Structures are given as structure tokens and as C-alpha cells.
Amino acid sequence: MSDDALVALFANGDERAARVLTARLGPKAYSVALRVLGNRAEAEDAAQEAMLRLWRMAPDWRPGEAQVSTWLYRVVMNLCLDRKRHGKRAGAVPLDAVPDPADPGPGAAERMQDGARTDALQAALLTLPERQRQAVVLRHIEELSNPEIAGIMEISVEAVESLTARGKRTLAAALAGRQAELGYDNG
Template structure:
């Protein structure tokens, strides 16, 4: 499988201390890692912190990286996803003195949803999914990972991933069907 990994040579260069290779890796991977972290966390600043930590871990691991069962990109997505999970867990553990105000994500009856509002509605519906369904949807549909790569990142079988995707899609369809009925 390592012969299929396009990042093998780049990671080896990083392991030898090649600064140009680090810049190439960051330029190639940063947009997708940021997008994943932003969608998972809903916070751009936290997403940047997660992406930075993922790259620090990649840099530290580079000299010891041995191509094997997983592609480097899969490993990097797994690191990013785990860092997001850690932050989400810490959020749940924190107690807040008062509940935060939440804006009503549904559009008013007399206005039509523009592209930005629709995007917010989709983001809100995805955020409401159970964690594993949300992760599967984000990895496959937003990160454009194959089912095999997404299953590797989530450390589950492809069948389990496909089941999560099916349940997540059903839930999203139901959410939007209910929203459409509410708008009528």
C-alpha cells in the first residue's frame, strides 16, 4: 500500500529536516484539515489550533514514519479528527454559568433562503447528527475521502461506515423535509 501513498517521499524529506518539504505538505493539506476541523468544531480559531497541532505531530512523526497499512493522508486526517473529538469532549465537560444564546437557524416565513442561509442550515443539521454519523458525512462528503479511507480514519469497517452514512443521510433528509413542511 505504501507504493500508492503519494506523500511517502515528502514525509521522508520532512524527516530529514527539509523545510521546503514542510511548506509543501502544509500548502497541500492545510485547506482540507482546516475545513474538517471548522465543520467539526464550528469555530475557525479552534480549527486553526487543531490544524497547527496536527502539523506539529506530523513534523515530529516524520522521521519515524514507516509506510504501512495506512496512507499518510489518512493518518493526518485521523490525527485531526481525534484532536477535534478531544476539544468537543472538553467542551461538554466544562460547566457554563449560563446557557449560551442560540440564534434561530430557520429563515423567516416572508424571506427566501439565500445560499448563505442554506449553508448555515446544512451546517446546523450536520452538527445535530450523532457524532459518528457526523464524522462519516464530513469525511466522505466534505473531505472527499473514499469510503475505504474514511473507514480507516474512523477505525471501522467499510460496512459500518456505509451504515453510518445511510443513517446520517436519512436523518438529514428527514430534517430538511420537516423544515420544508414547516416553511409551507
């Protein structure tokens, strides 16, 4: 079922539609907020606020004018920028190691390596200028298309391409000296 249809069902009182749409879009909203803010608690707050705004505007949603996910990404980005602008962020904090499945998952060494890579990427992302970080997160982590990103960031596709290219170069330079440390030996 499409996101538009789920929003319409929720607007008509179907709570199951809200659960389905939250399960579908909530993790993506959180992921974007986490990458932009670098703080789990702040990211959770931003993602929850974005979902609440989606539910509040559901009765007024006009299918076909925009994708629900694009609208939600834009709201998440605005909330993140507002939080940064108004100093609601306690400061850049490295990500904790992402917990892996306990059963057939990787061992402790692999989990530590993955955590170090995640932390290194997050630290490098936080050094990027804000617009570059947004573009890189949406393109290379969330895997959105350049036209989708242009709509979310309200810029041209060419500007998205420029921001992501500069961001990738900066990230590559920041992480280049850490390849061996992060387990990317070429030998």
C-alpha cells in the first residue's frame, strides 16, 4: 500500500495505517536525524517530532503533490537545523557501537571494528559543512536520488551533485590516513 494511501487511511481513523507508516518511515527519519545531529537522543526527538507533524497534517494531505517520504525528510532536516541553530544539542558525541545480532552474528573483534568504522565515519561527517553533510547523508547513506535530495533541500540537482562530490572528497581525505586502523588494508 502506498504512503499516500496510508496517510489517507490514518486521516480517516485507521490506527493500523499509522503503525505501518511509522514502521516504514520512522527508521529512515531517525537515521537521517542521527547522521545530521550525531546524537541518539536528539535524533529520536527529531524523528518523533517529524512523525507527529505527519499525523497532524494527515487530514490535509494532498496525494500526488509530493511524496510522503520526501515531505518527511524535509521536516526532519528542518527540525535538525532548528535544534542546531537554537543550541538544543549537547555537542558532538561519537556514536556508540551498533549492536549486532547475538546469535550467528560477527564476533567481538568484528563488532569492535564495525563500531570504530561507524564512529570514524560519524566524526568525519560532523566535520563537513552542514549542507554537504545533509547531501552526503541523503545520497550515500539513505541512498536517495539526486532529484529527491534536491526537493528535500530545495536546491537544484546540480547543486546536490556539487555538494555530494565535495563532501565525498572531504570525507575521503579525512579517512585516508586511517585505512589500516579501520581494517581496510590493501594487502
